[in-house]
Amino acid sequence: MKWETVIGLEVHVQLATQSKIFSGASTAFGAEPNTQACAIDLGLPGVLPVLNEEALRYAIMFGLAINADINKRSVFDRKNYFYPDLPKGYQTTQMDHPIVGAGEVEIQLADGNKRTVRIHHAHLEEDAGKSLHEDFHNMSGIDLNRAGTPLIEIVSEPDMRNAEEAVAYARKLHSIVTSLGICDGEMSQGSMRFDVNISVRPQGEREFGTRTETKNLNSFKFMEEAIEKEVARQIEVIEACGADTMEKIQKAITQETRLYNGETGEAKSMRSKEEANDYRYFPCPDLLPVEIDDAYIDVLRDKLPELPDAREARFIEQYQLSAYDASILADEADMASFFEAVCSSSGDAKLSANWCMGELSARLNAEEISIRDIALSAEQLGTLIARITDGTISSKMAKDIFDTLWKSPDKTVDAIIEDQGGGVIADSSELEGMIDEVIANSDKQVENYRKATEDKRPKMLGYFVGQVMKLSQGKAEPKQVNEILLKKLNDLL
Amino acid sequence: MSIDRSEVEKIAHLARLNITEETLAATTRSLGEVLALVDELQAVDTSGISPLAHPLDTTQRLRADEVTEPNRREQLQENAPAAEDGLFLVPKVID
Structure with a gap:
């Protein structure tokens, strides 16, 4: 039988606010445990949460970026469950009246085809703390610094059909939220986390198979691996029991939550539906309904930063880049603005594009650092490229000089050329x-x-x-x- | 709408309430009485009335995104049954 995969994603995006969603505690990453967890975050009796307006604005900006309906009235609910990293015994979230309604994003695939992924809704909620499962005399340590960090959870429709599409969608969201400046996009710090719902069904079947949910993936690579393994597992389970009708196929798969360990490449079941939580949602009595008007939304719409799709089109138009180069460089706001600065200093767009995508990106990847954290300036790289175009140095020499620049960013390009005995042999x-x-x-x-x-x-x-x-x-x-x-x-x- | 013992047991478990065998019958009965009252309320025709999210007829006020809470870990952890290295300690969490 030929199988079709059906994938839907729930994406948690940490909003880049200074303070928590309902308290004035800091959200800075990497602080000493529990130094940024105040009485509200700890859920002590008598405290009153108050919504952070910046978190609300960021959520609306995301909604505008995906052409979604913004709900002028949204309501916070309590999702009740017990876990040590959730001190209140409930997560404050939005259930029936989320801030962002239905929208859509367009993704581009490797073969150049485009697809639309529909977004069901996006809601505001708070993050939980962290359990450290190290052994403290048979106890677990809890750090609640992350508790109360504002999140938007973006829930897609089951519109993706393979790992490539799911990864393209996840990358597109990353690109949108970082371009908006509403999330720092630091995957390794958990700023974006993905829950992937996966099911399979015979090609041409309209009904869905039974889905599993693989939770908390924090890299595109792990997500791709997790999807491929889970799809293979489901097909194997179904084929092993010889299920040949949709009913039998649905019965073959247990609806469950799964975990994927990217380090070991192993997946395991976390809990099945029989023991699934009954969250008993109800409106949070501590928070009043949030109401906004058109004028409030219009102000945010007017100052929405340039989005990746628009930037890509502009790069093709303004710098005559190929569609491929433009899509790579326009993807992330930081790389895009670095490229533009290199370009204006070098005066050669094509060569600037090649250097940003080649030497520079290779170095960033190799050292696992973000372009925001490099000491080398765009002007320096621009000057280096200008020295290639004016014939002072060869491309080969430029690579060596780039290496020196990278290690000693306080030097100038021309001084390094001088140090290395001048430019190309013109004589x-x-x-x-x-x-x-x-x-x-x-x-x-x-x-x-x-x-x-x-x-x-x-x-x-x-x-x-x-x-x-x-x-x-x-x-x-x-x-x-x-x-x-x-x-x-x-x-x- | 009525409720039976097993439902009360399930709800008690979800809410981590320790309802003993002796009080289970009484709890089931009194919860049933509450639900009977709810049934009376359900009988009212509410078509055309939007659901109420909050009894106060006002909307959420918003705060500016500013860090206003200092680190008060020492005082806050005085309330905790156990803490070490700045962490709250809880019975071992099993995945």
């Missing part, structure tokens, strides 16, 4: 001298070159070019070296 007599030296020291290779048939010779040239580049310490222009070498070697024939 052809100097270059000819080096080429003569290489030829003189390569009797065997010259002999082979002479004896070789004409079609073999171009390949043999590489050795000589390499030697000359080495001798010139990379300062020779390979094209020029090639020309002179060819002439000199052919003179020897």
Whole structure:
């Protein structure tokens, strides 16, 4: 049987406010345990939560960015369950009247096709604390600094059909929330977490299969792996029991919550539906309904920052970038603005794009740092590129200089070029001298070159070019070296 | 609407209330009486009336996004049965 996968996502986005959603405690990441958990966050008796207006604004901005209906009246509810990282015994969230109604986002796939993913709604809620399962004399340690951090939970429709689409959707949300500036997008710090609902059904079937939910994935890579493993597992379970009708297929899979460990690549069941929580939602009596009017929404709409899709279109138009380059560079607001600064300083958009996507991105990935945290300035990279375009240095030299710049960002590009003995060898007599030296020291290779048939010779040239580049310490222009070498070697024939 | 013993047991478990065997019957009976009252309320025709989220006829006020709460960990942890290295300690959490 041919199977179709059905995926829906619930995405938790931490909002980049200074203080908590209902209290004036700080949300800064990495503080000492429980130093940012106040009486409200701890749920002590007699406290009164008050909604942080910035969290409300951020949620509305997200709604506007996905063309959603903004609900002018929204209500906070209590979701009741017991867990040590939830001190109040309930999570304050929004159930029936979320702030953001239905919207949609467009995703682009590797084959260039576009798809629309519908968003059912997005609501405001508070984050929980963290349990540290280290052994404190058979006890668990609880850090409540994260408790009360504002979140929006974005709930999609089951519109995705494979891991690629789900990852593209998750990346698009990341791109939107960071472009809006409502989330720092730091996945490793848990700023975005994904719950993935997965089911399979025979191709062409309209009814859904039984779904499982894999919770709390915090990287795109882990999400992709988790989806692929879960789809394979479900198909295997169904096929193993020979289910051939939709009813039997649905029965074969247990509706359950699962965990995926990205480090070990193992997935396991957390709890099944039989023991599923009954959350007994009810309106939170401590919080009044939130009411906003059109004017309030219009103010936010008017100052909405540029969104990734618009930026991508502008990059193609303004810098004549390819659709692919534009989509990569426009994706994240920080990279986009860095690229634009490099561009204005170098005056060469295509080369600036190549450097941002190539050398720079490779370095960011290798050192696992964000572009916001680099010491190298866009102006420095721009100057470096300008020195390539004005012929002062070769691309090969530029890579070495980039390396030096990266390590010593206080130096200027021109000073580094000077330190390394100047730019490319412009003087052809100097270059000819080096080429003569290489030829003189390569009797065997010259002999082979002479004896070789004409079609073999171009390949043999590489050795000589390499030697000359080495001798010139990379300062020779390979094209020029090639020309002179060819002439000199052919003179020897 | 009525309620039986097993439902009361389930709700008590969800709310982590310790209802003993001796009080279970009485609790079931008194909860049943509350529900009977709810039944009377349910009988009122409420079509055309939007559900009430809060009895106060006003809306939520908002606060500015400012950090106003200092670190008061020492005082706050005095209330905790157990704390160590700044962490609250609870019976071991099992995944």
